[in-house]
Amino acid sequence: MKILVTGAAGFIGFFVAKSLLENGHTVVGLDNINDYYDVNLKYDRLKELGISKSDAEVFNKIATSTSNSQFSFIRLNLEDREHLPLLFKDQAFDKVCNLAAQAGVRYSLENPEAYVDSNVVGFLNILECCRHYKIKHLVYASSSSVYGLNEKIPFETSDNVDHPISLYAATKKSNELMAHTYAHLYGFKTTGLRFFTVYGPWGRPDMAMFLFTDAIVNNKPIKVFNNGKLERDFTYIDDITEGVVRIIQKPVTEQLEGESLFKIYNIGNSKSVKLMDFISAIEESLGKQAKKDMYPMQPGDVERTWANVDDLIVDYNYSPNTPIKTGVQSFVDWYKEYYIN
Template identity: 55%
Template sequence: MRILITGAAGFIGSALAHALLDRGDEVLGYDNLNDYYDVSLKQARLDRLLLRDGFRFVRAALEDRAALDAAFADFRPERVVNLAAQAGVRYSLENPRAYVDANIVGFLNILEACRERHVEHLVYASSSSVYGGNRKLPFSVDDSVDHPLSLYAASKKTNELMAHTYSHLYQLPTTGLRFFTVYGPWGRPDMALFLFTRKILAGEPIDVFNYGRHTRDFTYIDDIVEGVIRTLDRVPGPDPHFDPLAPTPASGQAPYRVYNIGNHQPVELSRYIELVEQALGMTAQKNLLPLQPGDVPDTSADVDALMRDTGYRPDTPVEVGVERFVRWYREFYGV
């Protein structure tokens, strides 16, 4: 198939592109390589993809409607995976307009391009952040998600609502994936695992929020990619079991689905840090701090729906995933 991936120089996007190329798909990567984090890491991911047959690349932003429309017209994608976004919960407190521009205006441009080009299926990144103030665990796609705690979370919930509208009005098949704390080699420098590893190696103290007591459903990158591909290959139709008298946010009478994609085995942050220390053979100096504004104390994914519909089975223990990341980090940075 011809598959367009936005955010192709990002962590998940680059790993997904390699997996699709491995199975023989043509891939057009689309990314603006913004400086939210180290551009040289994004470029290194992209350089590996540019060596591969079947891969092409366009450097532009989602907000650039003309560039996006030109990419769609030239490549004529059959399916689209939208992973480009302004990421980060804490940064949304500092620069809220970036989230409206990339995550809402940019997503509208994606929806319009998919509608105009009759794309078979749009898969897009939502986030576990949409669960916000919910405290019932594990988080289920059938739960209400009307209490976001950050503009980032609100922008992702907005994407789900926009996607449903286009699925309803134009019969555009869409699937949203609520990612749960993705980690692994080539990961993002603003994420905890990357920060911990870098600072411990440098002999610097690490900031441990919520005093290390909060839990996260850490999900290894290979498991995430497998779930994205399984979802991409399954074009949704109207849910025959949808009841408008008792509606669920996860499906509808339109060709629309939302799934959690996680490891469904939460790990306490203090344990996560122990695994980093073991992999490095070093002990961290810790600054124990309260929970940060916009953060949630716990996440846990109910992935029963994704497992039922696609056969998704995450199988990478956090002990294995952390060790693989640390090995990659030391090789990549020569430390």
């Protein structure tokens, strides 16, 4: 198949594009390479896919990978209503995987406009292009943050998610509503994936895994929010990638008769890990103790996340299962190679 992967210079998008190529698909990667975090990390991810920095810097021009002719890349904003439809018309995609978004819960408190532009306006443009250019299936990233202050554990896709506590979460909930509307009105398949705290090699520098490791290595204190009384369903990047690729390659609506065109899945490790245990795993992998500064709960954060993935198991016979110590060690090994060696 020919598949558009948006956010291809991002953490998850990079791995999904790489895996789809390994499975024999033709992939067009799209990213605007914004400066929310170090753009050099984004360029280096693209370099792994055979796209040079000089090619990636040019807007609205497709560059072909030097190492895999099945991969090409375009730097483009999802908000660009002029060039995005031209890309769809020119490339004739079979499927679309929308992983591009303005990420980060806390940053959404400071820069709300960026989230509306990318996550709402940009997503609408994707939906419109899927509608007009007859895309068979749209797979898109949602987030565990849509569960907000839900107290029932573990989180199930049937739970009420009408009470988000950050603008980021609200934009992700809006994506699900918009996808439902377009699936109903225009008859194409949409699958939303609620990711739970993804971590691993090539991870974002604003996420806990990176922040903790970087601080410990550089003898700086780590910020521990809610005095350490937090739990997260940490999900290793390979597990996320496997779930996304399975769904792209064979949507459940092609497997089961009578299924809705609109689907939502949790993709998480089905375990809630205490933040202090997560920090201990990093300390063990580094062979070094962290200096901890305790802070109160941050606005927009929740105390606990935990994914019920029964639907994923039933429909795809798949459940993420990488142990936390294995995943942490993998990240630490990558961090040392990329930043130290």
